[in-house]
Amino acid sequence: MRGLFLYGAGCKPCVWDALLPLLGDVEAHLCEYPREVTQNARTVSDIARWVSSRYKAERPDFLVGHSMGGRVALRLVTEFALDCGKLILLESSPKPSGAFYRNLMTPAHLEAYGDRVLRMLKEEAPFYSEAFRASLRDGFDDSDLIRGCGGEIHGVFGDRGCPGYPDRIRELFLDEDVERRIRFHFISDSCHMPMIENPKDLASEILAIVKP
Numbered sequence: 272m273r274g275l276f277l278y279g280a281g282c283k284p285c286v287w288d289a290l291l292p293l294l295g296d297v298e299a300h301l302c303e304y305p306r307e308v309t310q311n312a313r314t315v316s317d318i319a320r321w322v323s324s325r326y327k328a329e330r331p332d333f334l335v336g337h338s339m340g341g342r343v344a345l346r347l348v349t350e351f352a353l354d355c356g357k358l359i360l361l362e363s364s365p366k367p368s369g370a371f372y373r374n375l376m377t378p379a380h381l382e383a384y385g386d387r388v389l390r391m392l393k394e395e396a397p398f399y400s401e402a403f404r405a406s407l408r409d410g411f412d413d414s415d416l417i418r419g420c421g422g423e424i425h426g427v428f429g430d431r432g433c434p435g436y437p438d439r440i441r442e443l444f445l446d447e448d449v450e451r452r453i454r455f456h457f458i459s460d461s462c463h464m465p466m467i468e469n470p471k472d473l474a475s476e477i478l479a480i481v482k483p
Contacts (some may be wrong), residue, residue, distance in 0.1 A: 272481060273298040275331040277322065279338025279362075280309075280399055280407055281392040286337070290466045293474035297481070300329060302340075306398040313403065315339065319346035323353060333357040333481045338463065339407055349416045357423045357481055361473075362463050364426070365413040365449060369442030377432055377460060380468045388464060414449045425480050426453040429461035429468065456480070 274297055278286050284301040291299055308321045322343055334355050336344030341363020347353040364372070376385065396404070417424060430439070440455060456476050461468035 273331050274333045275300045277302045277336040277340030277343050279340050281395040289470040309398050315342045319343045323351035335359045337361040345416045349419045359425045361427045364443050366444050371442045374462045376462050417449045424453050427456045429465045430457040
């Protein structure tokens, strides 16, 4: 079982370090975007094009895309015809989400890991243009890509410490047909960085998806 893992903008492959040992015999390939690619990217498709040229021949069984990486993964499947059975969008919504989702980590995790994570994001920020980073925050809509994706699509999100929050799917602002295409999963006690905040539960969820 081979998976390709794609991190979000401003991150590095080290964000997966706590998760990987918990995935058993899954063969995890960690994509790392060259800085010259991210510096010159004007759209998410520009990054997906490079990833396709580098990894398409490896024929992963599933993709895990975190944040921007989820939008890259979606384009790999739809625009660049990567043959992949399961797509896991980790904290990656087809549209800008509501206030419930707009936090990096829980207060406790921010205290424990915040310095390291914020330092990483600050170090990597110069390698993405401001216009490109702005395009990741607002004004995008990948709904048609969801509609055009033939395989299984799983949306995995942190529950923000509110497992009973009734509007957690509504705040993704998805059209009804798009919502029906996605199988939703929620990771307890985590926000935007579940691979760091709760890698054990995230690993269990990923394994349940790819090895049902």
